[in-house]
């Protein structure tokens with residue numbers, strides 16, 4: 337399995353163009369793009385944040401890719417289903433905030449088809465049926481253009497997780513409930529990657545997000561772009577760059593178990609020097625190194641012990657009240673209905689919380705953080 341990495345120091349059209357050509361070259365560039373095709377670019381447009389916040393795929397990179405595809409005579413549709421509503425008004429507001437109007441000027445159509453379709457995928461491990469965004473039926477191939485960020489629930493958001501954006505935003509909470517633990521949720525993500533099989537996945541790691549990601553963290557310069565035909569192989573390299581063990585990225589573990597990815601980076605064919613981009617002190621989400629409990633326990637005692645440990649040692653969302661503006665977005669988005677607003681502050685019913693970290697991901701002020709209990713930190 338091949339992964340390519342190239343230097344891209346800044347978001348300038350010239351640097352972006354050179355880096356994209358370099359990372360795509362080992363896969364034959366874009367020779368597979370033919371005149372008359374329609375290529376879908378699945379970007380990461382998680383919410384209405386400006387590109388400088390490093391929450392979304394940067395428009396300069398997207399523009400250069402769009403121009404490269406258009407020069408081969410193909411059309412481009414760019415889209416994503418962010419968290420929240422999936423309709424014309426909401427998504428177009430996100431296009432504006434994330435700089436996607438420049439992608440339109442570069443020759444892409446911004447997706448305006450907000451239909452939802454049903455898929456049946458009997459070979460799936462978890463998502464044998466699911467709802468997806470209908471615009472993907474209108475494209476001949478998908479390019480998965482993700483952003484490298486930390487993530488509250490699964491440690492890292494990169495290529496594999498980006499494909500969760502094929503699920504309409506309004507139905508995403510239901511998926512957290514249907515796949516309530518990290519293992520089943522990760523299996524579902526890998527199923528989506530397998531079903532849609534992006535032709536190539538690219539990572540925007542020019543500036544990534546560290547800390548309280550994937551929306552409220554801090555931008556961190558990395559200076560790289562990477563690509564692979566396998567989103568999981570690409571994620572293995574991304575994990576190395578930000579210094580998170582693949583064991584603490586459940587989507588990677590799910591892919592490794594299915595032989596979709598080797599378990600170590602040494603088994604990959606890497607084109608480019610990854611080491612120069614590795615950041616040893618990249619700040620991970622608190623809890624991304626958390627201990628695994630009850631994995632595979634079969635006996636009643638083992639399961640009971642696992643549950644008890646999980647309850648006391650697992651990371652949980654925690655409010656930093658001083659940063660909270662009382663907007664109630666967390667209560668609205670919580671799939672488990674575990675949050676109630678009291679005196680304009682969210683209160684979490686711990687016994688109802690399924691630790692999906694949607695409240696942390698979609699808090700507009702970053703007031704909800706991932707909290708790892710003191711004892712878990714000590715035990716680590």
Ligand code: SF4
Pocket residue numbers: 655659660661662663664665666667681682698699700701702703704
């Ligand atoms: S979404 Fe964030 S700011 Fe809004 S109420 Fe919840 S914690 Fe407070």
Ligand code: SF4
Pocket residue numbers: 653669670671672673674675684688689690691692693694695696
């Ligand atoms: S409180 Fe937060 S982490 Fe818990 S279920 Fe609700 S959204 Fe998910």
